[in-house]
Amino acid sequence: xxxxxxxxxxxxxxxxxxxxxxxxxxxxxxxxxxxxxxxxxxxxxxxxxxxxxxxxxxxxxxxxxxxxxxxxxxxxxxxxxxxxxxxxxxxxxxxxxxxxxxxxxxxxxxxxxxxxxxxxxxxxxxxxxxxxxxxxxxxxxxxxxxxxxxxx
Amino acid sequence: xxxxxxxxxxxxxxxxxxxxxxxxxxxxxxxxxxxxxxxxxxxxxxxxxxxxxxxxxxxxxxxxxxxxxxxxxxxxxxxxxxxxxxxxxxxxxxxxxxxxxxxxxxxxxxxxxxxxxxxxxxxxxxxxxxxxxxxxxxxxxxxxxxxxxxxxxxxxxxxxxxxxxxxxxxxxxxxxxxxxxxxxxxxxxxxxxxxxxxxxxxxxxxxxxxxxxxxxxxxxxxxxxxxxxxxxxxxxxxxxxxxxxxxxxxxxxxxxxxxxxxxxxxxxxxxxxxxxxxxxxxxxxxxxxxxxxxxxxxxxxxxxxxxxxxxxxxxxxxxxxxxxxxxxxxxxxxxxxxxxxxxxxxxxxxxxxxxxxxxxxxxxxxxxxxxxxxxxxxxxxxxxxxxxxxxxxxxxxxxxxxxxxxxxxxxxxxxxxxxxxxxxxxxxxxxxxxxxxxxxxxxxxxxxxxxxxxxxxxxxxxxxxxxxxxxxxxxxxxxxxxxxxxxxxxxxxxxxxxxxxxxxxxxxxxxxxxxxxxxxxxxxxxxxxxxxxxxxxxxxxxxxxxxxxxxxxxxxxxxxxxxxxxxxxxxxxxxxxxxxxxxxxxxxxxxxxxxxxxxxxxxxxxxxxxxxxxxxxxxxxxxxxxxxxxxxxxxxxxxxxxxxxxxxxxxxxxxxxxxxxxxxxxxxxxxxxxxxxxxxxxxxxxxxxxxxxxxxxxxxxxxxxxxxxxxxxxxxxxxxxxxxxxxxxxxxxxxxxxxxxxxxxxxxx
Numbered sequence: 001x002x003x004x005x006x007x008x009x010x011x012x013x014x015x016x017x018x019x020x021x022x023x024x025x026x027x028x029x030x031x032x033x034x035x036x037x038x039x040x041x042x043x044x045x046x047x048x049x050x051x052x053x054x055x056x057x058x059x060x061x062x063x064x065x066x067x068x069x070x071x072x073x074x075x076x077x078x079x080x081x082x083x084x085x086x087x088x089x090x091x092x093x094x095x096x097x098x099x100x101x102x103x104x105x106x107x108x109x110x111x112x113x114x115x116x117x118x119x120x121x122x123x124x125x126x127x128x129x130x131x132x133x134x135x136x137x138x139x140x141x142x143x144x145x146x147x148x149x150x151x152x
Numbered sequence: 153x154x155x156x157x158x159x160x161x162x163x164x165x166x167x168x169x170x171x172x173x174x175x176x177x178x179x180x181x182x183x184x185x186x187x188x189x190x191x192x193x194x195x196x197x198x199x200x201x202x203x204x205x206x207x208x209x210x211x212x213x214x215x216x217x218x219x220x221x222x223x224x225x226x227x228x229x230x231x232x233x234x235x236x237x238x239x240x241x242x243x244x245x246x247x248x249x250x251x252x253x254x255x256x257x258x259x260x261x262x263x264x265x266x267x268x269x270x271x272x273x274x275x276x277x278x279x280x281x282x283x284x285x286x287x288x289x290x291x292x293x294x295x296x297x298x299x300x301x302x303x304x305x306x307x308x309x310x311x312x313x314x315x316x317x318x319x320x321x322x323x324x325x326x327x328x329x330x331x332x333x334x335x336x337x338x339x340x341x342x343x344x345x346x347x348x349x350x351x352x353x354x355x356x357x358x359x360x361x362x363x364x365x366x367x368x369x370x371x372x373x374x375x376x377x378x379x380x381x382x383x384x385x386x387x388x389x390x391x392x393x394x395x396x397x398x399x400x401x402x403x404x405x406x407x408x409x410x411x412x413x414x415x416x417x418x419x420x421x422x423x424x425x426x427x428x429x430x431x432x433x434x435x436x437x438x439x440x441x442x443x444x445x446x447x448x449x450x451x452x453x454x455x456x457x458x459x460x461x462x463x464x465x466x467x468x469x470x471x472x473x474x475x476x477x478x479x480x481x482x483x484x485x486x487x488x489x490x491x492x493x494x495x496x497x498x499x500x501x502x503x504x505x506x507x508x509x510x511x512x513x514x515x516x517x518x519x520x521x522x523x524x525x526x527x528x529x530x531x532x533x534x535x536x537x538x539x540x541x542x543x544x545x546x547x548x549x550x551x552x553x554x555x556x557x558x559x560x561x562x563x564x565x566x567x568x569x570x571x572x573x574x575x576x577x578x579x580x581x582x583x584x585x586x587x588x589x590x591x592x593x594x595x596x597x598x599x600x601x602x603x604x605x606x607x608x609x610x611x612x613x614x615x616x617x618x619x620x621x622x623x624x625x626x627x628x629x630x631x632x633x634x635x636x637x638x639x640x641x642x643x644x645x646x647x648x649x650x651x652x653x654x655x656x657x658x659x660x661x662x663x664x665x666x667x668x669x670x671x672x673x674x675x676x677x678x679x680x681x682x683x684x685x686x687x688x689x690x691x692x693x694x695x696x697x698x699x700x701x702x703x704x705x706x707x708x709x710x711x712x713x714x715x716x717x718x719x720x721x722x723x724x725x726x727x728x729x730x731x732x733x734x735x736x737x738x739x740x741x742x743x744x745x746x747x748x749x750x751x752x753x754x755x756x757x758x759x760x761x762x763x764x765x766x767x768x769x770x771x772x773x774x775x776x777x778x779x780x781x782x783x784x785x786x787x788x789x790x791x792x793x794x795x796x797x798x799x800x801x802x803x804x805x806x807x808x809x810x811x812x813x814x815x816x817x818x819x820x821x822x823x824x825x826x827x828x829x830x831x832x833x834x835x836x837x838x839x840x841x842x843x844x845x846x847x848x849x850x851x852x853x854x855x856x857x858x859x860x861x862x863x864x865x866x867x868x869x870x871x872x873x874x875x876x877x878x879x880x881x882x883x884x885x886x887x888x889x890x891x892x893x894x895x896x897x898x899x900x901x
Contacts, residue, residue, distance in 0.1 A: 010689015033182035036394070038344045039426040043828035046344055074175035087173035091165045094793035097801065098633025099172030100344040100394025106173060125836040132828070134342050134395050135633050136838040137800030140793075 005066045008050070008076035022061035023047045026044070026073060034074035034103045038132070045131030048104035049073050055111035057130070074103035077110065086110060089148035097135030105131045109145045118149055157175035159645040159652060160856045160898040163793030167637040167657075168392070179392045181348045182365040185419040188350075189218055191412055192272035193422070194279050195432050196254035199290065199501040199821020200303070201283035203252050203261065207657075210278040211264055216271035219415055220279065223252040224260045226411065230469065231378045233402040234470040234506070236370035236669060237608075238377070242311075242476075244468035246304050249378075249408050254283065255303050256501050257467035257821050258432035264420040265416050269423070288821040292440075292461045292498035303466065303499040310464055310497040311472045315457070315479050317551045318490040320455060327454055330527045334443075334519035334886040336870075338435040338815040339808070341508060342833050345394025349405035350421045351413035359386045359410055364393030366630050367670020368660040374403045375410045386410075387663040396632040397805070401507030401672050402469055404433050427826045430503075435815050437471060438463040439478070441519035442559065447527050451538045453535045455490035456482065462497045465504040471497045474505070480552035482520050484598035484757045485562070486542045491551060501821045504828030507672060509805065510863045513599045514870065521595035521871030522886045525878065526743070534579060536570045539596055544757070546851070553605040558756020559851030561785035562596060565761040569593070569783030572845055574762040583882070590778070591880025592765045595871035597866040599758045601854065602675035609752035611683040613665035615644070615691045617744035619737055621715060621729030622654040624660060625687070628668025629659050631679055634862050635794035636676050640684045642790055643855045648695075649712040650729065657684075660802075671673070674758060674860035677790065681855040683750035690746040695729070698736040698744065702727055756852040758864040759785035762803070762872040768880045770899055773892030775811055775877055776838070783845040787852055787859035799865040800842045808834045808867020809865040810877075811852035811889050 001018045004011065007030065016025060026032040026049070035058055038046035042057040049058045050072040077084045086109050089095070095103050105128055112119055112127035119127070124145045125138075133141065171177035194384035208220040221407045232243035250260050262279050266272035289295040295308040302308060350362040359381060365371050368388040376386040393400065405422050412420040424433070440461050446454045460478055464471035479493035508514075528535040543566065546559045570576070578592045603609045614626040625644055631637045637657045645652045658665060668680065692712060709720050717732060719725040736742040765779040780797045789795040812832040816824035825831040850857020870888060877883070877890055883898050 003417040016306070027182075032175075033178065036179070037181070038346070038394075039828045041426070041827060041829060044344060044426075044833075049547045064585070072174075078174060083170075083173065090173050091169045094163060094797050095167055096166055096172050097635070097794075097797055098344065098393065098395040099166070099168070099177060100633075101180065102172045122837075125839075128836045130835075132342075132344065132833050132835060133801075134344055134397065134805065134833065135801045136797050137804035137842060138839045139800045139842055140797055142836060 001064065003063060003067055005069055005071065007071045008073055018064050018065050020063045022058040022063060022066055025063055026059055028057060032073050032075055036100055036103060038100065045108060046101055046104045048107040048131060050111055051109055053111065053114055055108045070091040074107060077106060085151055086145065086148045093140050093144035093147060095136060095140040095144040100131040101131060105133065105141055121146065153565040157646060157856065158649065159642045161788065161792065164268035164638050164642065164652065164791055166635045166794065167641065177392055178455060179345055179394055180362055181345055181349060181364060181423060183350055185352060188419040188421055189265050189267060189416060190272045191263055191265050191270045191409065191422040192276050193260055193428065194276045195428060196257060196259040196261050198254060198283055198285060199257050200286040201254050201290045202286065203254065203281055205282040205401065206262065207280040208262065211275040213428045214271060214275045214278060216267045218267065220262060220264050220275065221250060223248065223250045226250045228403065229378060231374055231407065232469065233374065233404055236367060238373060239877040242472040247467045249411055256503055257823050258503055259466065260408065263412065265412055265420060277499060287503045288503055290502055290817055290819055290821050292463045295498050295500045308499045310468055310499055311475065313476055313479055313495040314466045315493045317483065320490040323446055323454055324448055326449045328530060329444065329446055330523065330530055331444045332523040332526050332886055333440065334522050335440045336438060336515045336518055336888050338438045338503060338505065339813045340430045340435060340815050340831055341397040341399030343395030343397055343399050346426055347405055347424040347433050348422065349409040350419065351409040352419040353414040353417060356387060359414060360389045361406050361410055363388050363406055364391060364400055366396055366632065366672050368662050369628065369667060370670055371406050372662045375406050378407050378412060379410060389659040390630050393632065396477050397509045398507035398511065398672070399434055402434060426828060428616050430815060430826050430831065433822045434506035435465065435503045436508035437474060439515040441516060443519055443523045443528060444714045445523065447531065449531065451531055451533050451541050451598045453488050453542045456488045458482065458493040460493065460495045462495065462499050463500050463502065463505060463886045465500060465502045467504045469504055469506040471505050474512045478516040481513050481516045481598060483551040484557060485544060485596060487544055487548065502817045503815055503823065509866045510599065513597065513863065513867045517597045517867050518871045521868065522874055525875045526884060529696050530539060534576065535576055535594060536566060536788050540566060543596065555605050555755055558754060559849055560757045560759060561847045561849055562598065562759035562761065564847050565759055565785050566596060567897045568847065569761045569763055569781055569845055572887055575763060578765060586765050587771050588769055589880040590765060590767045591876045591878055592763065593872045593875030594761060594763045595875060596761045597759065597864060597868035599860065599867055600674055601678035601756055601758055601860045602752050603673045604752040604755040609679060610749055611668045612747065612749045613681045613683050613685045613687045614666055614745065614747040617691060617695065617733045621733050623648065625655060625657045625684065626665050627658060627660065627680065628666050629657065630671040631659055632671055634798060635791055636671065638794065639677060639790040640681060643681050643684045644688040647685060648692055650715045654715065677858050678854040679750065679752045679858055680856060682853060685746040685855040686750050687746055690748055694744045694746065695732055698740065698742060699727055699732050701736055701740065704734060730871050731812065754853045758860045760864050761867050762868040764872040764876045766873060766876040766880060768877055768895065773895035776891065777807055777840045777873065780840045780842045781845065782842055783828065783847065784861065784864065785847045785859065786861055787850050787854055788848050788857035789846050790856065790858050794843050795846065798861045799844050802865025803842045803869050804834050804839055809889065810873035812869040812891065814889055868870050
C-alpha cells in the first residue's frame, strides 16, 4: 500500500505491505535501529516511539495506523547535535547499563515530561511502567528523569 | 592502600553511554551485512519423542528459501555448549546441531535459510514432522524414578557428588536438629535483547562470527572443533549486547549459525523471538536442597549436612560443575566444624539449565539462609545474632578449597547493615494482625573472585602508547553492560595518571586480541582488573625510562602526573606524554608497548548482607517490598555509581526470583510461561528504592583492593525477601517463588 507519514520531521511517501509493523518500517526500511525489539508483544517497551506526542509500542502498530501521523524516534531526541536534558541526565546519573531499554525509556519519559513537566516520583514510575529494564533496577532511571524534570 | 586516587573511586558513566542515549550504538541485532540471509529455527513442540518422518519439500519449494536443514543433512557430531578450553573436564558432549530425538519443548528440529525474515518464518510453518512420543520426565524425581525411560543413553542421573569436610566430633548433649527443604525454580535471564548470532564464511575458508557472548575463545573452541576448522580460521568478535546475566555464557546459537554460513556461503543471521529465547536457550537451574544442621542452644553450628538435586534440563551443559560449585559455597560463609554435601545432577525433559548470575550461589545461599532463619526461630534468637556467631572471619581458610577467604568482611556488613536498617527495632516490633502485615528479613551471602583454586586463572593484555601520548589497551574483555570497559579504563588511567578520554580499551576478538577466559565467575574486576593494573604499571616504567633519557634525570627522580612526567622538586621541569612517545619512537628507536599475562593466585570471598521490609496483603497474597538495604564487602568500589547500579539491578532480579519469576513446565513438558505476558519481570512501580552500604577495606589482590559485585549483588536477595515474608506471616515457606497463590494457600490452611 502507498502511505504518507512523517518520521522525525521528515515527510515520507512509501509503498509498503499493509501488514508491516511500525518497528519493522523503522528498523528495516528506514534504518532507524535506535528503536529496539525486546518481545514483539508490547510488554517490554524497548520499541517505544512517540506517535503524535504519545508513547506507543511500535511493535503493536501496523503501518496503516500511522497514516498522517507524526512519529518521533530516539534519533530525533537530540536537537542540532545537542542532547536532550533527559539524555544528559541519564548519562550523568549512571542510568544506563546495557542500554538496550534506554531508547524506549527515554521516549516514555519524554512523553511524560511533554505533558507533565514536573511529575512526582510515582508519576515517573507509572510513565515507565511499560518499559522493562533488567540491568539497573530502575532506581537511577527514576532519579535521572526526576533530575531532568527539575532542570527544565 | 593508596589514598590520593584521581580516577579510581569516582563515578563515570558507562563508556558508550552517549551512543546508547542516542540510539546509535549498533547492537548485534541491528547489524546487517551485504548479501545477508536470515535463518529461523523449528523448535520441538513436544517434550520427548523421536522424529519418525520429516518432510521439508513444501518449505524448500517456497520462493526465497535457500536451504532447509534437519538432522538428516547436518553433521551427527556431538558437542558441549559449555566447553571453554580444549580437553576441559565435565563437558558432556550430548548435543547435536539438529536433533533426531527431541528432549524438551524447544529442542532444535530444523532450520531454514531464506532471503528474508518473513520468508524464513513462513517456510518453518511448512515443515511437517511426525513424532513418536516418549514418556515425559518433567521433574528430577520422575527422571530418577523411571528406570525405563532414558533421556540420554547413559541414563537420567548425570552425575553425583559426595563431599565430607572436617571432623565429626561427639556432639554436645543440648544440640537441636534443624531441617529445612528449599526449592528454587527455573528462571529466564530476561536480557532485553533476545538471542541473536551473525556468521560469515568467506571464500578464503575463514569463518567470522559476530557474537553477543561472554567468552569469544570458548565460542571459537566449540565452533572450530565442531566444524573441524583450525583455530586460526575462526574469528569470533565480541559485539555490543543487550544484557546477558549468564544467559550468553554458553555457546548456544553460534554453532548452528556458523554451520549455516559455511553451507550457504553467505552471511547468515539467526535472531530468536522472546518466546524462543525463553524456552530454547538456557534457564537458571531448578534446585532442591534439604539441609540438616545441629546447633547448640547458644546458637553455634556444629554440623551441617546438605542434599541437593539440580535439574539440568535436557542437556548437561554446565550443570555438573554447577552442582559441584553449589556443594562448596556454604563453607565460604559459615564456620562449620563438620560439613557434608551430596549433590545429584539429573536430566529432565525441560528447558536446558546453565550459567546464570551467581552460578550456584543464589540457589544454595537461598536454601542456607532460609534454614538459618528457621534455626533462629527454633532457638528464639535474633537472626542477626545467630549469624554473627557463625559467620567466617577475615583470613579464615575456605574449608573446601583450602585457600584463604581473604579480608572477608561479612560480619562488618551484618553489623553496619543491621544498624543502618534499624534491624532490632523493626524485628522486635509487634506483628500486625490485620489484612496488611509487615515483616523484615535478612540474608547473608558469599561468592567468589575468579576461578583460582579450581580452574586455570589468568588474563593477558597489551597496552601500547601512541605517538600523541594516548593509549590503546587490547584485551579479551566482554562488556555485558556492567561497566567493565569503564572500570578497566579507570584502573589504567589511575596507574598512568592520565584522563580516561586518552585511553581506549578494546573488547575481545580471537584474531586481533589477547586470550582471556571470558566474563564470568566474578573474575573480571579481580583478575582482568589486576591485569590492567599490572600492564599499565609496566608501561609506566617504560615511559619513565624514556622520560629519564629525555630529561637526563634518573627514573627515581621522576613522577607521572596528568599526562606529563615531572622532575620531583622542580615544578618547571616536565615533559608531556606526547613528547616522550614521539621522541622514543623517532629519535630513540623505541616503542612503548607491553604485553602482560597476569596469573591469579588468590580467590577471596565477596560478601553481602541484605535487609528487606515487606508488606503482605493477606487478602490477595500480594507482597510489596517497602524498604531495602544492601551492605556489600567490595574491597574498593572502582566506579561507585556503577556499583550501586549493579546492586540495584541485582535486587530487581532477586525480588522477581523470590516472588514472581518462573519458567513453568507442565507435566507434559509444555512451557506455561513463555512470554512476558505470563513471565512477570518486576517493573518500576514495584521496585523499592535500594539503599547501599559499601564496606571498602581492601586487603586482597584485586586492583586497588577491589572485589567482585555483579553476581554477589543477586545472591542474598531471594532469601532476604522470603525471610521477610515468613516473618510477617509467622510461616516457614521455602518453595519459591512465593506467588500470591502459594501465600494464600498457606494462610488458608
